[in-house]
C-alpha cells in the first residue's frame with residue numbers, strides 16, 4: 001500500500017523515515033512524531049506493515065505519507081517461514097536504501113518491531129543519523145537488535161535504559177498524537193459532550209474498556225460476566241471490543257442492564273479518554289502513555305503471553321507509583337472483577353488520587369524533543 005508517497009526529494013524541510021509498523025503501539029507514537037515534523041515544515045514518510053491494523057489506523061491520517069514494507073515479524077529459527085522472513089527482510093532493506101537516496105532522507109527513526117529493522121539498518125549502512133525508540137519498560141527483541149545499528153536509543157520509561165548496555169539511551173517519554181494530547185484537562189462540559197457523542201449519559205460514572213490496538217478477548221469475556229453483578233446505575237461502559245470480537249461483545253452488551261456503547265475500534269481516542277472516569281485495559285506502553293497524558297486511572301490486566309511478560313513490567317511501573325492497580329488475568333473472575341468495578345465506581349476521591357498519580361507520570365512533549373533530535377530545533 002502506498003499513500004501520498006511521492007518518493008521525490010524534499011523541496012523544503014527535511015525528509016525523515018519513521019518505521020512504525022505492525023501494531024498500534026508502534027504506529028501511533030510514530031504518527032505523533034510525524035505530526036510534529038509536518039507542523040515544522042518537514043517531510044516524514046511513515047513505513048508501516050501490510051497488517052490490517054496499520055491499514056485501518058493510517059486511513060484516519062490522510063495528511064501524512066505512508067508506505068508499507070514487505071518485512072514481517074521473525075518466526076522461529078528452524079520454522080518453514082524463516083526463508084520467507086529473510087527474503088522479505090532483504091527486499092525491505094533494498095527498498096529502504098533506494099528510498100533514502102531518492103528522497104534525500106536525513107535521518108531514520110525506528111519505533112519497534114521487526115518492520116523497523118530494515119529501515120534502521122539501511123540508514124546505518126548509508127551513514128545517516130539513525131535512532132530507535134522503545135516505549136516499554138522491558139524493550140522488545142527487535143529494538144535490542146536494531147539498537148546495534150543506531151546512533152542513539154530513545155526510551156519511554158527509565159527502566160528500559162539498562163537493556164541497552166551498548167548504546168546511549170535517552171529518556172524522552174513516548175510520543176502522543178496531538179489530538180490525544182489536547183484531551184488533557186478537559187472541562188466537565190467537554191466530558192458530558194464526549195459521553196453523549198458515544199450515546200452515553202452525560203453525568204454517569206464511565207468505564208472505558210480497551211484491549212490495546214487489537215482488542216482483548218479475555219477482558220471482553222470477563223467483563224461481560226462481571227457486569228451482571230454490578231448495579232445498573234453504578235456505571236456505564238464505553239467498550240472498545242477489538243474488530244474481531246465486535247459481534248460477540250454486542251451480544252453480551254445487549255443482555256446487560258447498564259448503558260453500554262460498543263465500538264470495534266475507536267478512531268477518536270481523545271474523546272474516549274475524555275469521556276472516561278477510569279479504564280480497564282491491557283498494559284501496552286502507548287495506551288499507558290495516553291492514560292498518563294490525561295490522568296486516567298487504570299485497572300491493568302497485562303497480556304500474559306506478551307513477549308517476556310513485558311506488559312506486567314509496564315503495568316507495575318505505573319501501579320507501583322499509585323496510578324491504578326494490576327489484576328492478573330487468572331484473577332479475572334466475574335466476582336472479583338465485579339467487586340473491583342463497584343469499588344472503583346463508588347470512590348471518587350480514590351480515583352482522583354490515582355488519576356493525579358497517573359498524570360504525574362506523563363511526560364510533556366516527547367514528540368517535540370524527538371523532532372529536535374531528528375532535525376534540529
Ligand SMILES: CC(=O)N[C@H]1[C@@H](OP(=O)(O)OP(=O)(O)OC[C@H]2O[C@@H](n3ccc(=O)[nH]c3=O)[C@H](O)[C@@H]2O)O[C@H](CO)[C@@H](O)[C@@H]1O
Pocket residue numbers: 023024025026028029112135136210211212213214240264265266267269282283284285286287288290303306307310311314
Ligand atoms: C500483545 C502485545 O505485545 N502488545 C504490545 C503492543 O500493544 P498495542 O499495539 O496494543 O499497543 P498499546 O496498547 O501500547 O497502544 C495501542 C494504541 O492504539 C490506540 N487505539 C487502540 C484502540 C482503539 O480502538 N483505537 C486506538 O486508537 C491507542 O490509543 C494506543 O495509541 O505494542 C505496545 C508498544 O510496544 C506493547 O507495550 C504491547 O505489549
